Structure formats: structure tokens, C-alpha cells
Amino acid sequence: MSDATPALDEAFDRMARSGFELPNGFVNHGPMACEALAALGCDDVIDGWARRVARSGGTAVDSAAPVDFEWREALGDYRKLPEWIGHFERAIDDEGWSAVVEVWVPRLMPALAVALFHGAIRAAHAVRAIDATDTPARRAELARALAYWAARYSVGQPAPGQADGHEVRPAIIDAAVNGARHYLARPNIFNLHGVTGAMAVELMVDHISPEAGASGLAQVRAEHASLYRGTEQATASPGGGPRGAASPGGGPRGAASPGGGPRGAASP
Numbered sequence: 001m002s003d004a005t006p007a008l009d010e011a012f013d014r015m016a017r018s019g020f021e022l023p024n025g026f027v028n029h030g031p032m033a034c035e036a037l038a039a040l041g042c043d044d045v046i047d048g049w050a051r052r053v054a055r056s057g058g059t060a061v062d063s064a065a066p067v068d069f070e071w072r073e074a075l076g077d078y079r080k081l082p083e084w085i086g087h088f089e090r091a092i093d094d095e096g097w098s099a100v101v102e103v104w105v106p107r108l109m110p111a112l113a114v115a116l117f118h119g120a121i122r123a124a125h126a127v128r129a130i131d132a133t134d135t136p137a138r139r140a141e142l143a144r145a146l147a148y149w150a151a152r153y154s155v156g157q158p159a160p161g162q163a164d165g166h167e168v169r170p171a172i173i174d175a176a177v178n179g180a181r182h183y184l185a186r187p188n189i190f191n192l193h194g195v196t197g198a199m200a201v202e203l204m205v206d207h208i209s210p211e212a213g214a215s216g217l218a219q220v221r222a223e224h225a226s227l228y229r230g231t232e233q234a235t236a237s238p239g240g241g242p243r244g245a246a247s248p249g250g251g252p253r254g255a256a257s258p259g260g261g262p263r264g265a266a267s268p
Contacts, residue, residue: 003038003132004132005038005043007038007043007046007047008034008035008046008129008137008138009135009136009137009138010047010050010137011030011034011050012031012137014051015034016060016140016141016144018030018053018054018057018058019058019060020058020061020148021058022056022057027118027122028058030049030050030056031125031126031141031144031145032121032122032125033053034046034053035125036125061082061085062082062085063085063086063089063143064083064085065083065086065090066084066086066087069083071087074151075150076111076150076151076152080151081148081151084150084151085144088100088104088143088144088146088147088150089139091143092139092142097130097139100142100146102207102209104146105123105204105207105216106209106216108120108123108150108153109212109215109216109219110219111149112197112216112223113157114152114154114156115148115152116193117194117196117197118193119145119148119150119152119153120200120201120204121200122148123142123200124203125145125200126138126141126144126145126146127142127203127204127207128203129141130142131207156223157222157225157226158222159221159222168205168210168216168217169202169213172198172199172201172217172220173198173199173202175198175217175220175224176198176199176202178228178233179191179194179195179224179227179228180195181233181234181235182194182231182232182234183195184233185231185232185234186231191228191231194227194228197220197223198220198224201216201217
């Protein structure tokens with residue numbers, strides 16, 4: 001594991017000059033992918049990946065110093081993304097990144113599924129990166145990740161205030177495993193991101209209060225109940241493969257085809 005590699009900082013700096021969303025409407029996966037490569041120890045391919053993503057387009061969004069910024073009114077207002085970036089940059093400098101995460105991840109958790117979970121997913125990758133090594137580039141990426149989540153904020157499925165008395169981390173992992181079974185039965189981009197969205201919460205759960213972690217688990221379960229409603233889970237067949245799995249490209253009517261999807265969906 002080499003998640004403290006300077007190559008990741010250089011990649012974050014490079015990709016800050018690219019857009020949050022690409023011309024095809026998909027979310028820019030570059031920062032998330034490069035952080036995952038660093039966590040896997042694949043330092044030698046980070047720079048090439050970052051350069052390729054930086055060329056893929058999207059309108060760069062620069063930070064703007066917020067003036068009379070009222071965050072409650074700005075939630076979900078994508079026009080205020082520059083001010084959101086400035087807001088989080090200043091908060092991280094003034095309060096420290098861990099304090100900002102502890103306050104803001106629970107505030108944003110009702111919008112866990114917005115942009116097909118990518119606000120939370122990008123924030124989770126940024127949290128893991130800065131937890132490994134606190135650098136200016138990683139602070140800037142955390143500010144941008146939280147800003148995107150806040151600017152795209154839209155309340156998802158209603159969830160109880162907290163989940164029941166299960167241990168939070170194992171329960172979140174169980175939810176991700178169940179989601180993976182749904183994905184194996186119906187492999188489409190929506191079911192896939194139910195898995196990665198749950199694991200994003202798992203990455204952040206140590207950085208928020210136990211009560212907020214339980215609320216995060218409740219939100220995961222609520223989103224999964226909606227996402228996977230009416231679908232079966234794959235089970236092991238005698239031949240070793242998942243029983244009932246759809247053929248490649250298969251999925252329910254309206255599922256994204258290769259190269260297509262809703263705003264925020266990843267291309268395969």
C-alpha cells in the first residue's frame with residue numbers, strides 16, 4: 001500500500017484543472033480512480049491515468065471566496081459550486097480536515113445517493129487519502145469532493161434516525177455484500193453503485209460519531225431497499241457461478257447500456 005505517494009498529490013493538482021462532470025454527463029472519475037490506484041500500490045500508472053482524464057474535457061471550476069454564504073440556502077445549488085469549494089477550503093484551513101469531515105459528512109448523508117452515490121464516493125476517497133498523509137493537494141481534493149456533494153445535494157430515500165443496535169461497520173459491509181449479490185443477478189450500473197456507495201460510507205465511518213455512523217447505515221439500507229426492490233440476489237449454482245445472473249449487458253428495462261447512463265453514472 002503506498003497511499004502516501006507524491007504521485008497522488010501531483011494527480012490531484014492536475015485533475016483540479018478538469019471538470020467535475022464530463023461533456024457526456026458522467027461524473028469525472030479521475031480523482032477517485034487515482035486514489036484507488038495509490039491505495040493498491042499502483043504508483044507507476046497514476047500519472048498516466050491522471051493525464052488521460054485531464055484531457056477528457058469538462059469545464060474546470062475554480063474556487064471563489066464566499067461572501068455572505070448561507071450554507072443551508074446553498075445546499076443543492078450547483079451554481080454555487082465555486083463558493084462551496086471556497087467554503088470548504090477555508091473551513092479545512094481553520095478547523096482541520098477531521099473536524100470538517102465529522103460535521104459535514106453527517107449533514108450530507110441524506111443525499112447519499114445523489115449523482116448515483118458519487119458525491120459520497122469522491123468524498124470517501126478524499127478522506128482516505130488525507131487520512132494517510134495531510135498535504136495541501138489532499139486538502140484541496142477533500143474541499144472539492146465535499147463541495148460537489150453539497151452542490152448536488154438532494155435528499156434521497158427517507159431513513160430512520162438511526163439503524164438498530166448492530167455494529168455499524170460490519171453491517172455496512174453486509175449491506176455492500178448483499179448489494180453485490182443483486183449486481184451479480186442484474187449487472188447494471190445502478191446496482192453496481194449501490195455496492196460502491198455503501199463502501200464509501202464504510203470508508204468514512206471512523207471519522208464521524210457513532211450516532212452519525214448508525215444514521216449512515218440507516219441511509220444505506222433505505223437507499224438499497226429502493227434500489228433493489230423487486231430484484232433477486234444471485235446464489236451459488238452447482239457449477240460455481242451465480243445462479244440467475246443476467247447475461248453481460250442484461251438488466252431491467254431502463255438500465256444503462258455500455259457507454260450510457262444517467263447524469264453521474266460511470267461508464268463501464
